[in-house]
Amino acid sequence: MTTATAAAPAEVYAGAPRRTVITRIVDRLGGGAVQVVMVLLGLFWLVPTLGLMVVSLRSVKVNSAEGWWTVFTKPAELTIQNYSNLLASGFTASFWNTVFITVPTTILVIGIAAMAAYAFAWMDFPGRDLGFLIVVGLLIVPIQIALIPVASFYGGVGIFGTIPGVVLFHVAFGLPFAIFLLRNFFVGIPSSLLEAARMDGASEVTIFIRVVFPLGKPAIASLGIFQFLWVWNDMLIALVFANPENQPMTKALQSQMRQFGSNVDILSSGAFLSLIIPLVLFFAFQRYFVQGMMAGSVK
Known part of the structure; x- marks a missing residue:
């Protein structure tokens, strides 16, 4: 019985995989931090859509004079006249x-x-x-x-x-x-x-x-x-x-x-x-x- 056991191929237990520096960084950035990053990326993806919406709600004169992001300080410039012109x-x-x-x-x-x-x-x-x-x-x-x-x-x-x-x-x-x-x-x-x-x-x-x-x-x-x-x-x-x-x-x-x-x-x-x-x-x-x-x- 002992001889058979000794002759059997020994299995080497490798244990848990070695944790590298990259693995530890990923683990620490998991959870809430990743969700925040994904939300920020989603908002960044929507920036062109937001800009297009603002441009569509301002007159040609205002759009030619300044960028769409100025709407946050001048919300009174918004109008639906462009959509009225579009339908006409x-x-x-x-x-x-x-x-x-x-x-x-x-x-x-x-x-x-x-x-x-x-x-x-x-x-x-x-x-x-x-x-x-x-x-x-x-x-x-x-x-x-x-x-x-x-x-x-x-x-x-x-x-x-x-x-x-x-x-x-x-x-x-x-x-x-x-x-x-x-x-x-x-x-x-x-x-x-x-x-x-x-x-x-x-x-x-x-x-x-x-x-x-x-x-x-x-x-x-x-x-x-x-x-x-x-x-x-x-x-x-x-x-x-x-x-x-x-x-x-x-x-x-x-x-x-x-x-x-x-x-x-x-x-x-x-x-x-x-x-x-x-x-x-x-x-x-x-x-x-x-x-x-x-x-x-x-x-």
Whole structure:
């Protein structure tokens, strides 16, 4: 017994890892200090937004004479006249065009991608793996190579320059990433839940609506935020496929850049208006956004 014990390979106990100077500094800076630093970084990130808001609330004369930070000592200079001028310039139509482009695109991408992702994740059909590889391959296709062919096709069917044409283009190029993202999330759902639903007689549509879709809310919310921001801030597709009467805010602001020195009031108020809605959307759904980003990171 003693011989066998002596012949066995001895295990060396390494103990706790050695604490370096960097490790000790990180430990001492943990907790409240890190939170303070993160808050300061967040406030620093919001400085340009604050400056844009102040510029949009002051007259052109005041903005030309002094910096926006002087508002803290001269709050009486703030006015909403710039926004009145913005609405009088016809910017309201561009705002609603942006809404009519962004909202349908986001809804269509989420609906179509969710159903396709469920099929790729949990349904067995011929060509499933090949189809998913094609979807992944479409992720690397640049938008620019499709502008001329799609413009020619739109001209042939009579939807060039219309809002539906812009929406269809965004949907087509938003689906590959959306399907890829949701499929990778859906495969992480326990198969026992789906099997139990099938044993209870639920159809695939019922399983998708009552089981998969509710469990996929974090990923779907993240996708919705991404898609909304991409379409809301897009200018390339609007420049190519939107007529002046159907132009979104990005194209309307771009057309005002030629006279930047004389209409900074319209540009600043229009830019802040186009910025504030995505910010509100992000902060409203940030909980789901964080959950969607962390989904699948821990098994």
